[in-house]
Amino acid sequence: MTHAPTSVAVAAAVARHREAAGLTVDELSRALIELDHSLSGDDVQGIERRARAVTVDDLMALSVALGVTLTDLLAHVPADLPDPEEAQLATAVPDDVVAPQLRAWMEGRVGLGRESRISYWRDESERLDVLRAHRQDQHEAAVAELDDLGELALREADALPVMRLRARIDEGERDLGLMDRAQALVASRLDALRAVER
Numbered sequence: 001m002t003h004a005p006t007s008v009a010v011a012a013a014v015a016r017h018r019e020a021a022g023l024t025v026d027e028l029s030r031a032l033i034e035l036d037h038s039l040s041g042d043d044v045q046g047i048e049r050r051a052r053a054v055t056v057d058d059l060m061a062l063s064v065a066l067g068v069t070l071t072d073l074l075a076h077v078p079a080d081l082p083d084p085e086e087a088q089l090a091t092a093v094p095d096d097v098v099a100p101q102l103r104a105w106m107e108g109r110v111g112l113g114r115e116s117r118i119s120y121w122r123d124e125s126e127r128l129d130v131l132r133a134h135r136q137d138q139h140e141a142a143v144a145e146l147d148d149l150g151e152l153a154l155r156e157a158d159a160l161p162v163m164r165l166r167a168r169i170d171e172g173e174r175d176l177g178l179m180d181r182a183q184a185l186v187a188s189r190l191d192a193l194r195a196v197e198r
Contacts (some may be wrong), residue, residue, distance in 0.1 A: 003050050006074060006091040010059065013076030015048040017066040028065060037061035071106040075099065096189055113194060121190045128186060132179040139172030 003011075019026050022120075025048070026041040033039075039058065046052030047062075054062075063070050077089060077099045088095050089102050094112060097105070101120050104110040110120055146153055146165050153162050 004091045005088050005093075007050055007054070008078055009076045009090065010054055010073050011048050011050045012078035012080075013068075013073040014044070014062055014066070017068050017072065018044070018048075028062075031065040035061050035064055037065075060089060071103055075103045075106050093108065096192065114196060118190065119194050121186055121193065125183065125186045125190065127177060128183050132176065135172060135179060136174050139169065139176060142168040142172060172192050182185070 018025070021028075023031070024041070025044040028044050029039055029041045032044075037057065039061070044051055046056070047054055059070060059073060063073055066073075074090065089097060089099060093102060093105075094117065096117060097112065101110060104120075105112050131154070142165055146162075146169065149162065149165075153165075157161050166182055
């Protein structure tokens with residue numbers, strides 16, 4: 001049986017937040033009863049297994065009992081989601097919306113219309129450009145520092161300061177590669193959204 005993405009998110013979020021709080025399903029049930037919202041342990045288990053539908057009242061009570069926001073429950077990305085970059089995160093939400101964008105929409109900070117999504121990805125592109133430039137500067141400084149050591153870096157290759165410097169350089173190269181991939185993904189999202197207007 002296929003479940004709508006928001007149902008999957010809520011079920012996984014309830015289980016995750018309940019476990020993080022160290023509560024059993026029966027303990028969560030008792031907390032809900034204290035809030036004048038009667039759900040049995042079996043009901044909670046049914047919600048977590050997606051065997052029981054969640055009402056708006058259930059959602060509100062679960063949020064209060066677990067000490068989380070409605071957004072925490074509704075915008076949760078399940079760990080077992082096959083590919084969060086390709087899967088729809090919430091019912092009726094466009095496929096290109098990612099978790100931070102979904103959360104921002106639920107918090108009223110962005111819209112989900114095409115222009116808002118283009119603006120979101122433009123802002124993300126600019127943010128990545130700034131981060132990448134900063135990381136590039138750090139990487140180049142570490143490489144220059146190693147170069148300045150010259151022959152000493154070769155003779156003392158196993159010295160802790162030299163090893164740390166090489167680790168910073170390796171980490172910088174890895175981070176720059178990840179940022180390049182992130183920038184390519186953002187460019188792809190922007191291109192796909194812009195193609196719709198043609």
